[in-house]
Amino acid sequence: MARKAMSRRERVITALDHREPDRVPLDMSITIDAYHNLKKHMGLDLQEELKPGHWTDVPIHPLVADKFGLDIMWFRLGSAKKTPGRVASPDKSVDEWGIEWSKVVRPTGGYYFEMSHHPLKDATLSDLNDYPWPDPFDPARVDGLREYLKDIHDNTDFAILAKFGGAVFETAWYMRGMERFFLDMVENKPFVHGLLNKIYQVQRGMDEVGIAAAGEYVDILRLSGEDLGTQRGPLISLKMFRSMVRPYLEKLWSFAKAKLLEKNPRAKTMLHSCGAVTAFIPDWIEMGLDVLDPVQPDAAGMDPFELKAKFGDRLSFHGGIDAQHVLPTGTADEVRRHTHTFIKALAPGGGYIVAPVHNVQGDVPPENLIAMRDAVLEHGRYPINLA
Numbered sequence: 001m002a003r004k005a006m007s008r009r010e011r012v013i014t015a016l017d018h019r020e021p022d023r024v025p026l027d028m029s030i031t032i033d034a035y036h037n038l039k040k041h042m043g044l045d046l047q048e049e050l051k052p053g054h055w056t057d058v059p060i061h062p063l064v065a066d067k068f069g070l071d072i073m074w075f076r077l078g079s080a081k082k083t084p085g086r087v088a089s090p091d092k093s094v095d096e097w098g099i100e101w102s103k104v105v106r107p108t109g110g111y112y113f114e115m116s117h118h119p120l121k122d123a124t125l126s127d128l129n130d131y132p133w134p135d136p137f138d139p140a141r142v143d144g145l146r147e148y149l150k151d152i153h154d155n156t157d158f159a160i161l162a163k164f165g166g167a168v169f170e171t172a173w174y175m176r177g178m179e180r181f182f183l184d185m186v187e188n189k190p191f192v193h194g195l196l197n198k199i200y201q202v203q204r205g206m207d208e209v210g211i212a213a214a215g216e217y218v219d220i221l222r223l224s225g226e227d228l229g230t231q232r233g234p235l236i237s238l239k240m241f242r243s244m245v246r247p248y249l250e251k252l253w254s255f256a257k258a259k260l261l262e263k264n265p266r267a268k269t270m271l272h273s274c275g276a277v278t279a280f281i282p283d284w285i286e287m288g289l290d291v292l293d294p295v296q297p298d299a300a301g302m303d304p305f306e307l308k309a310k311f312g313d314r315l316s317f318h319g320g321i322d323a324q325h326v327l328p329t330g331t332a333d334e335v336r337r338h339t340h341t342f343i344k345a346l347a348p349g350g351g352y353i354v355a356p357v358h359n360v361q362g363d364v365p366p367e368n369l370i371a372m373r374d375a376v377l378e379h380g381r382y383p384i385n386l387a
Helices: 008-016 032-041 062-068 125-130 145-155 169-176 178-187 189-217 238-263 278-286 304-311 332-346 366-379
Strands: 072-076 086-089 092-094 100-105 111-117 159-163 220-225 268-272 291-293 316-321 352-356
Touching: 008 159, 008 352, 032 062, 032 366, 072 145, 092 111, 125 189, 145 159, 145 189, 159 189, 169 178, 169 189, 169 238, 178 189, 189 220, 189 238, 220 238, 238 268, 238 278, 278 304, 304 316, 304 332, 316 332, 332 352, 332 366, 352 366
Parallel strands: 072 159, 159 220, 220 268, 268 291, 291 316, 316 352
Antiparallel strands: 086 092, 092 100, 100 111
C-alpha cells in the first residue's frame, strides 16, 4: 500500500532519523554548464546571475529544484567585505586563504579551476602567526542569510542544507601543497599542528556565525569536504588520522553540532569525503557524524550493501550515483538500473538520500539526470521492492 505523501522537508528528516518516509529523498549539486543544459531540457527559460565557485558549481533556483523534483536546497555563507579582490589575470584569481586558482578549459568543453600557487609552500611555523587569515566574523558573511533561509523555510517545503565552515585537513594541503604537506606530516609535525589549529579556528568561526544567524532553519549542516581517500585506499593511515587530524575535526564537529542542535534539535551533520574511506567510518561515527557523502561506487571497499550492513544503523548515506562513468556515458536505462541498485542497498529502513557522488559535470546529458530522478520515483517508494 502506498504511503501518505510527505513534504520534502519531512521526507528528508524522516529518512535521516533512520525511519522510512514515503519515498527516498533526492538531492543534487551541479556545475554551470550542466545546469544550463538541464534548464533548457526542461523548458525553463529562467534568467539568473550565476557566480560559479572554483568547482564551477552553482546554486539551483527553487523553480528548477521544484520542477526537477529535488528535496533539498543548498546554501552557504557570503564573502567577507574585507577580503581583497586579488585577480592575477582574467583566468586567475586568489581566494581569501591566499590560494591562487587558474582556469583550465576542458577538451570536451566547459572549464574548471585548479590550484596554481600554494601561499604557505615555503612557510615556517613562526610565519603562521603573521599570515593574513580570513576573518570569519566579518558581518558581510551573513548579510541576508537569515532572511533568505527563513523565506525558503516558511514558503517552500524544501529541506535546507547549509555549508558555513569548511575543510581543515584539505585546506591545509591546499595552502602548503600536497607533497610538501604530506612530508610535513612525517618530518615537521609541529608545523602541521600549528597550521591545522589556525585553520580550525577560522572554520569554527564560520560555523559559529552561520549557525547563530540562521541555524534554526538548517536541516543538514555540511561540516566540510575532507577527501581522505583515493579510489584504491586512504590518503593517510588511520594512525596518522587519529594522531594529527582527528583532534581538530573532532573539536570542530563537536562545537558545530552542539550549536546547531541548540537551534534545531532535529538537524543532522554531514561530511563529504571522496574515495576509499571505510577505515575512517568507525572514528567518524564516534565523532558524532550523522551522514556520509558521497559513497563513491568505484572506490575500493565502498560496496553499498556492505556499508549498510556494517554502519547503516548508526550512519546515513548521501550520494552513490556514479558521476565518473554511469551519468556521463551510460544510457538512460543504465542510469535507472544503477540508481535502483543503490536504492536497494542503502534505502531499506531509511537512512539514504539519492544523489550524484559529486557536482554534476557539463558532459552529463540532462536525459540521464531525468532517468536518475525517474528511478527514484519508480523504485524509491516505501516499502522498497528488493527484487
